[in-house]
Amino acid sequence: MRILEFPYGKIIILQKSIAEVIINEGVVMDEVMIDHYHDVLRFNLEAPFSLLVNKKHSYSYDFNAQKNLATINEIAAMAVVAYNKVTSMTTQMLDKLPRKEKWNLKIFSDREEALKWLIYEQEKRDKSIG
Numbered sequence: 384m385r386i387l388e389f390p391y392g393k394i395i396i397l398q399k400s401i402a403e404v405i406i407n408e409g410v411v412m413d414e415v416m417i418d419h420y421h422d423v424l425r426f427n428l429e430a431p432f433s434l435l436v437n438k439k440h441s442y443s444y445d446f447n448a449q450k451n452l453a454t455i456n457e458i459a460a461m462a463v464v465a466y467n468k469v470t471s472m473t474t475q476m477l478d479k480l481p482r483k484e485k486w487n488l489k490i491f492s493d494r495e496e497a498l499k500w501l502i503y504e505q506e507k508r509d510k511s512i513g
Contacts, residue, residue: 408440414447430457460504462497
């Protein structure tokens with residue numbers, strides 16, 4: 384496990400193709416931060432990869448960040464751990480934004496369940512590729 388820390392949060396490399404993302408409290412993610420985040424994922428993970436988005440802090444995205452969030456082809460699946468109803472609802476709203484590709488996203492209230500689903504999704508994808 385490797386932890387990469389940035390001004391906006393941290394990315395924890397859990398496996399070669401799975402990372403946990405934790406954005407810091409109060410951050411407003413912008414397009415530059417999203418581009419950096421995508422570059423870090425591409426550089427540190429084997430594609431296709433999956434993300435465990437741990438929403439333990441309250442943060443937001445500006446409009447351009449919302450449009451560009453998770454738009455890279457290398458993302459196979461995203462499990463979001465939402466600890467309250469508001470976080471779950473805002474994640475559902477982000478998922479409904481128009482995009483070229485629909486997200487493979489599932490929302491959980493338990494981190495371990497989210498990680499199990501991601502591992503399952505990653506193994507399923509690896510088998511279909513190999």
